[in-house]
Amino acid sequence: MIVKIKRQENSDSKAYWQSFKYNGNMDTTVAAVLDFLNYNDDLFDTEGNPARRIRWECSCMQKTCGACAMIINGMPALACNTFLRNISSKELVLEPLRKFPVVSDLIVDRSIIYENLKKAELYIGEYAGADKKEYEQQYQTAKCLKCGLCLEVCPNYNKGETFFGAMFANDSYISYTQSESRKKEIASEYKKHFASGCSKSLACVDICPVQIPTLASIGRMNKKIF
Ligand code: FES
Numbered sequence: 001m002i003v004k005i006k007r008q009e010n011s012d013s014k015a016y017w018q019s020f021k022y023n024g025n026m027d028t029t030v031a032a033v034l035d036f037l038n039y040n041d042d043l044f045d046t047e048g049n050p051a052r053r054i055r056w057e058c059s060c061m062q063k064t065c066g067a068c069a070m071i072i073n074g075m076p077a078l079a080c081n082t083f084l085r086n087i088s089s090k091e092l093v094l095e096p097l098r099k100f101p102v103v104s105d106l107i108v109d110r111s112i113i114y115e116n117l118k119k120a121e122l123y124i125g126e127y128a129g130a131d132k133k134e135y136e137q138q139y140q141t142a143k144c145l146k147c148g149l150c151l152e153v154c155p156n157y158n159k160g161e162t163f164f165g166a167m168f169a170n171d172s173y174i175s176y177t178q179s180e181s182r183k184k185e186i187a188s189e190y191k192k193h194f195a196s197g198c199s200k201s202l203a204c205v206d207i208c209p210v211q212i213p214t215l216a217s218i219g220r221m222n223k224k225i226f
Helices: 030-038 111-119 132-141 149-153 166-178 183-195 203-207 214-225
Strands: 002-007 016-021 069-072 075-078 091-095 102-104
Touching (some): 030 091, 075 149, 132 166, 132 214, 149 203, 183 214, 203 214
Antiparallel strands (some): 002 016, 069 075, 069 091
């Protein structure tokens, strides 16, 4: 299999494409392919030129941390959860996520996700106590990996603008339903950074690697605050 990777030394340098031959096990993941290429003694591209190691991020390797999010054959996905057997093309094309600044190769800077949460001051203040009616939805929603895939596919999310995307809606829902003292503030931030900008394309629901029921979070929030 040919592995074509969009590479970039650092945030200021120019991007370029480089291809590698992969002749390892085909019953494996994209993450394992990257490991296989990097752990060879020396790395050469398909032209036989020496190449530097491929930079990419991972931690858990089991769909739990979200670090390995990238674009795989045109689709945003987690490398550790994408299997070669599900890729019909003979070529594997890897690119960094497009809505975040590139740090190097397949690594992007997703700190804006946390900056936006800080900006909206999404903390609960005084705890409201447990509400059994919200348990299941809170539990499902709390699985968010902050991988950024939902922002990558969202037609309304653009870095630096006021719309913060699906993960913000889910975090708002959790904070709102657990807060006693800050419900008003959280509702106001939700309206400003989510409700006023969502066009319900729901691409975020389809792409989520942990199947967060975002639509239910939005429905519950809207019912409570409008
Ligand atoms: S390495 Fe953690 S989600 Fe892929």
